[in-house]
Amino acid sequence: MGRGREGRGDTAGLSALVSRINIPDLAFALFLVALGVLAFVFSADLQVGRAGSMGPGYVPRGLALIVVAFGVVMGVRALLAGGLAFPEIAWRPLLLVGAGVGLFAILLPLAGLAITSAAVVVLAGYAAYDVRHSENLILGVGAAAFAVALFVLALGLPIPIWPQR
């Protein structure tokens, strides 16, 4: 692993300081601390009990503390022995795939499976960098027909096909 050795001596500013932090590790550490604290706070009103007869709060609180401890140790290490930038995120696939899932959750109760399926496939289709408009549209309609045929007609899932009035 290449640990930032070049920031030795001359340039002392903020950028040099940042370049010495392992940002992915720090991000993960902060996530752990946040999750652990959240879990600890939300299990605060649960009875802890004793080791011989544990209450519902014993194990959650113990685990929450362990998770926080991991976060703290990892965070300190990330600050000291670092020098790694956060990797680039491919935003387009992430946002559009996510948007497709969100659209499904919002649209399904309103519009039924057929319309929702076509809309989700078309929207998610734009997550690909090499999307083609007409092909994507056909794919959406085809996928909707397939989903209705397979899941509702063949497998009998209780999902309305069309908008309910």
Place this chain on the structure above:
Amino acid sequence: MDLFTNLATGFAVALTPANLGFCFLGALIGTLVGVLPGIAPITTIAILLPFTFALPPASSLIMLAGIFYGAQYGGSTTAILVNVPGESSAIVTCLDGHQMAKQGRAGPALAIAAIASFFAGTVATIVLATASVPMSWLALKFTAPEYFSLMVLGLTGAVVLASGAPGKAVAMVFVGLLLGLVGIDVNTGVPRMTFGIQELGDGIGFVPVAIGLFGIAELAIALGRPQDRSLLSVKFADLWPSWAEIRACLPAMTRGTVIGSVLGVLPGGGAALSSFAAYAFEKKSSANPERFGKGAIEGVAAPEAANNAGAQTSFIPLLTLGIPGNAIMALMVGALMIQGIQPGPQVMTSQPQLYWGVIASMWLGNLMLVILNLPLIGLWVALLRIPMRMMFPVIVLFCCIGTYAVANSVFDVWVMLLFGVLGVFFYKVGAEPAPLILGFILGPLMEENFRRAMMISKGDPTVFVERPISAVLLLMSVALLVILVMPAVRKKREEVFQE
């Protein structure tokens, strides 16, 4: 009951037309996702899980198992023809398989991969059948402390196998354990960490977590990578390897099968580890190791045998003790629990049809695969020509419908989205999700056994080391962790994950 009556029971179950159909369907879907890079068997199993609710337990497990070992067959096809592993356990098959294809020997490489897989599948089925008797005897000695320690060992194994920093993998286990505890406490009926959300009363859904982490996140990550598929073509007539080639492969196949069978049973083991180990062993023990990486046929036979053997024997801890050794087996636990079956040693006696039916179906599935795969090679190649952009939107849709269908709950779809985004975050910070899902599944089970064990011992934690089986299991976990932090092993491990 002896082995043969048991196997007869199994085949009676597996040979019913319906179960043969599900076995075939599973093997076919498995091959399909194995062939297609970017869709892992774990993703597929997660997506198909909700649709198995309506099936009888045996049929459901027969189909899901078929996906797992079917993918081992399919993965090699892509590895050999495209030099891209169709799935993770086929990574080492690329090394020599693709070289063979470049030298115009794609046919024999594909055929040997299939033959080695079938050979290993047959042996692993026998291992699975015979191992169950001593394992069930051992299982009778298991009480709360032993179960707890066994799960500790399973989680340790998952940590050792996760790529990246071991510390992150351990942290992920604890995150999984913590998330697994959300919901109403079974002992007291008190809701825990539910934020007052009614839908969380039964806990965070297993299916949305699994599909989010392994389906949605994987897709979002795969789409961000450049796609490159230059195919080498192959004709059915060119498939047959020469007799000399088969003979050269036989010892490699046998060694691969043994390595795979052993590593598959270990907690944290499974297909991918087995194939790496078998390839490394073949290269080390070869009289002329310089041939490896340049189209040595043993370099295809050994890992392909090993990954299939490992895939199948990783069912042993699941079916006999009810403990999942890897993330895919964790999904199988989910499948069983959804069916109302609590996995554990009692499954073998209370559900012999399920137990032996699944084992028998594995051999039948392997037979179908070896017959199917080679003649249909043209079809798989054609599938590889379908661009990713035409497949993934439909997979996104299936993820949504699958998650929704578990409980007709839009809430679960939002949970899936959350875990999809989290999955991308985990990938970017180098934390693997497999330990999390194992911890998530084992969380409630571990807590229950921990609380029970501590209640019996009146709060004395030494109970875990005073009982011999439990002590041995914990010692093995400690040994694994010690080995992991040893500098030499650590370096080697990084090398393996680099390849």
